[in-house]
Amino acid sequence: MEPLHRIRTALLALLAVTVFGTVGYLLLGFTLMEAAYQTVTTVSTVGFREVRPLSPAAEVFTMGLIVVGVGTVLYNLGVVLEAVTEGHLRHNLEERRMTKDIAALRGHVIICGYGRVGRTASDFLRSTGEQVVVVDTDPARFTELDPTVARLVGDVTRDEVLLAAGLAHARAVVVCLESDADTVYCTLSARALRPDVVIVARARTAGSKTKLELAGANRAVNPQRLGGRRLAAFALQPDVAEFLDVVMHEDTLDWRIQQVPVAAGSELVGATVWQCRVRTGALPLAVRRAPRAPLEANPDGTVVLPAGSVLVVLGTQEELATLSQLAAGDPGDRVRNKV
Template sequence: MPASEVNWLSLFKSPFIALMALIFVITGGMLAFHQLEGMGYFDALWLTVVSIATVGYGDIVPHTATGRTVAMVIIVSGVALFTYVLSTLFLYLMEGHISNVWGIKRMMHKINHLHNHIIVCGAGRVGKEVITHLKHGKIPFVVIEKDPAPIETLKTDGILYIAGDATEDRTLTAAGVHRGRTVITTLPEDAGNLFITITCKDFNPDIRVVVRTNRPESMVRFKRAGADHVISPAAIAGNRMALAAIKPASVAFVQTLIEKPDVSLDLEELLIPQNSSLAYKELRQSGLREKFSTQLLAIIRNEQTIVTPEPSEKLLPGDLLIVFGPSDKLTALEAEVTASQNPE
């Protein structure tokens, strides 16, 4: 059971038990009066409820000593339970716990309907950056986090989340690891990230795992565990700082693309399907630059990368195009790539 479900169940644990006890007392009193006093079920239920509510109409009363003893037990126990249930329910309504419970249930409903989504493990410093980019790109994702402080931020921002430990099988299952396309694990501990990588690949061998490591020497270990991409923030930061000193203009340009969401330039990966209108066309005939104002940076074909391909290069089904250009033009290009050829 995921931790988010545990949270809302724990909210109602005590009043739920009290309510069940109250129902048990009412049912037991009804059956006792039916057997001991020879009353019908409705009259026995009426007497039990009236006793618990301490109304005391006096229209129906127990006549045997045993029946009166049962009535005393019902009054003492039933009144206490009835008062506790009502006061707790009122308190929960006043504090907003009921709305929180239904909010969590609605969120879990949305998470259960996610498909081909991204799972982000950890909402710390690195996780926040990942979340920002995914949110800007309007990509469906869910975050797993166990620290209450980041959870409050996720809740305020309206981001789907599961409060729990990402290293636990039940939490990953609740996040939809069987239905997801990518897991990004950003925990500060390599051991936790390694465990998540192994678990995700075990649950879903086709899922892509992008993992953070604090020790560059651990990259080989993560690759052996099945990670598709291993990122070392320390190594990237060091390389970027060196480049900023050597090539400041280039670094500033890349930084603008990555860090400013209002910039409309973007990188995109486009897969050429079998029936694409661009399939088997030469690059000069594709109109990538003339029609869509985009630059083809590379073609990935059968694990081979063709950098800055020649105009005579043919686009084949299964090619993965790495293109750069305005976001709106890339959207139009994606529609063109996925459009089927007109039958001759």
């Protein structure tokens, strides 16, 4: 039985004993105040005095009330002391607060697994201002996690844990579990619960990448392979690699690469790539004209943007904010999807 449930049960039992004693004394001829006073002093073992002389029936009733009431009071005291001394109460209160905080989140990213890869992904997302919910089966991994970051202890291969992490309102799910089997299962569960959510999964082996994509991952990434390619790129084309590394990960720069979805009804629907460049100053690097269409690098300026297309642009924070505002359709809704 959970500590909070035990405390609730104990308090209800104490209330029941108090009501029982009060009603009993009322039936024995006491007034309401006298009955309540006699009950409280009896079950608390204080016993200042009887408010009036007790009849034989009242004496028998009082003895029964002492046996039941004192036992209930001692049980309440034991439950409260156990909850406080063992930290159960504080832990449960923190869990409840965290559950409420997670339920209030919108557009956050769920990190499934807080190992080295999950920790790095979480740190980067938080550095860009994104809200994250970290989920892991081992609470010891959260010891160095910022207390303000939402976390959840549980098995993300279970649907109820994903839902508790706010999957219904999440923007994306990053799956980086200890085994490819668990990663595939988690990806399948997340895709079944939210067909439209973005899922990025860590592939531990080259062969599991295809399986993860078949399971529903939008992108499967092998960190070892990706790291090896970056090392090779720095060796062969250091300037290009440095530019991409800086523009993607350097927070101190005013300009960066960003993807901007064009919403239906926005001012950019029907506009050309060149018009976007003129109106905002952001440099279009690529365009995806439909959700499943391929990316077109270095698009021609005459390409017309339909609703649902995505622009990948390079620009300053101000330029990107202006473009996002135009693409969203609602002046107050600025969508920022950093790649």
